[in-house]
Amino acid sequence: MTIKDKLINGYPLTKKIECSFECFEVIKRRYVIFYDEKINKNNMEILLDKFYKALNKNFSRVRTLIIVGHTDEQINKEDLVYFNGVDTFVVFYLKNDNNDEIYFNNSRVFLLSVDWKKIVNKFNQILEL
Numbered sequence: 001m002t003i004k005d006k007l008i009n010g011y012p013l014t015k016k017i018e019c020s021f022e023c024f025e026v027i028k029r030r031y032v033i034f035y036d037e038k039i040n041k042n043n044m045e046i047l048l049d050k051f052y053k054a055l056n057k058n059f060s061r062v063r064t065l066i067i068v069g070h071t072d073e074q075i076n077k078e079d080l081v082y083f084n085g086v087d088t089f090v091v092f093y094l095k096n097d098n099n100d101e102i103y104f105n106n107s108r109v110f111l112l113s114v115d116w117k118k119i120v121n122k123f124n125q126i127l128e129l
Contacts, residue, residue, distance in 0.1 A: 004034045010126035035069040064089040064114040072097050080105040
């Protein structure tokens with residue numbers, strides 16, 4: 001079973017959002033996007049712009065996007081969180097294809113009341129990390 005299947009079934013993620021990506025609302029203003037293509041340090045900025053533009057019309061103004069995907073690079077915890085300076089946090093939750101490590105940032109953020117710590121910790125519990 002893939003990480004995506006485990007998270008969808010284990011959370012459970014049932015409120016699917018209509019958009020061009022596989023996306024679910026976890027709780028108010030927090031969304032999980034499953035991204036199948038490889039994510040690395042070089043394409044993160046491009047992906048941020050892509051997600052922000054695609055979802056800007058369909059989502060609440062203040063939000064957190066948790067991007068679940070895979071990589072072949074080692075990525076620091078600090079490099080997995082982005083804030084656009086206005087209304088959107090993006091947090092990457094990535095599995096390394098080479099060593100099966102999972103990279104995540106479960107920091108607590110009080111700004112804008114869109115904290116993701118509980119969600120990421122629940123993901124870790126489901127995946128038994």
